Amino acid sequence: MIELHYWPTPNGHKITLFLEESGLPYTIKPVNIGKGEQFEPAFLSIAPNNRMPAIVDKSPADGGEPISVFESGAILQYLAEKTGRFLPSDLRGRTTVMEWLFWQVGGLGPMLGQNHHFNRYAPEKIPYAIERYERETRRLYGVLDKRLDGRAFIAGKDYTIADMAAYPWTVSHPNQGINLDDFPHVKRWFHHIQERDATRRAYAMGDDIKGKLDARTDEEARRNLFQR
Template identity: 50%
Template sequence: MITLYTAATPNGHKVSIALEELGVEYEVRRIDLRKDEQKEDWFTAINPNGRIPAIVDHDPDGDDNELAVFESGAILVYLAEKTGDLMPRDLRGRSETMQWLMFQMGGIGPMMGQANVFSRYAPEKIPYAIERYQRECRRLFEVLERRLHGRQWLAGDQYSIADIANYAWVRTHRWSGVDVEGLPALKAWRHRIRSRPAVERGLAVPSARELTPEDEEKFAEEARKMLV
């Protein structure tokens, strides 16, 4: 059994999608980011960085010796290696998967995060910062477009944790203000992933409710308060 500590964010959805794809038994503990629950002592004992997601594997080695794993990319690798799925086993395929996973961890995620901060949450609108990060996100999307031209998946010939990690962020392009027009391979890839039943289930963790425009504005206002 695995306990998933999460919230409805791209990084949280990366892990819930993977768990659903792998068919791993897990339970969900929703973390209330608005109340800074992720910074409480009990949670930082699981993730010293005080961020979601994190997991606790209650029986990693068959000896009931619990193992906590934090950082969404590390969790994806752990789950893939634990189950032997969503990660190619050959050296080339594994290397490609890790490269495109790191592409998301070091590029797509941080850049879209900054686009969100400056376009949605910052108390002052700084046009240069907004344009800089949205433009960089678009450039990274174009890298994905070139990679996906003539192929279905990012790494090798199979769906992997690299696809899950990048998709969880790319799907939120509208919130980040990133233009996705003229990227047909990326669009087809997004649709392939979105049509998977496990992805549908994973995106419903910890809540399946769709945000209305009013919800989005309320969320942005709460996020602004967390930044100051």
């Protein structure tokens, strides 16, 4: 059984996408980041970087004590290896998936996150920062579009953890100043993943959790998200 410590952020969605696709049994422990629950000692004991998400595997493959994993890319790799799914076993296929997983965690996520911050949440508009991150966002979408030319998914014909890592960061493309018509291969890939049953379940569950628990003031949320 996987215990998922979660809030419906892009990185949180990565893990529910995997779990819904794989059918691996799991339970969710919501961590309301708007209320500052990511700073509580119980969460920090398994996620010392106080970021979403983290998991505890109650039944690890070695038969030992429960094991915790933080950082979304590491969690995806761990779950793929645990289940033998969504990560090729051959050297070349695995290497390709890991390249693109690291591309997402090192580039696509951080740059789009900065785009969101300076466009929507920063207390003052800083034109240089907005332009820098919008330009980098377009560059990264261009990289992804080129990669998807002639491929169903990022690593080739099969859906993998590379796709699960990248997709949630493209969901908010309108807020990033991106028109998917400018990136036709990304647009086709995006809608293909969006229409998967597991994707629909994962996002509906996230909306439900947030709707039930997102009880905080905007000022409280801003302080917990950006000033602690």
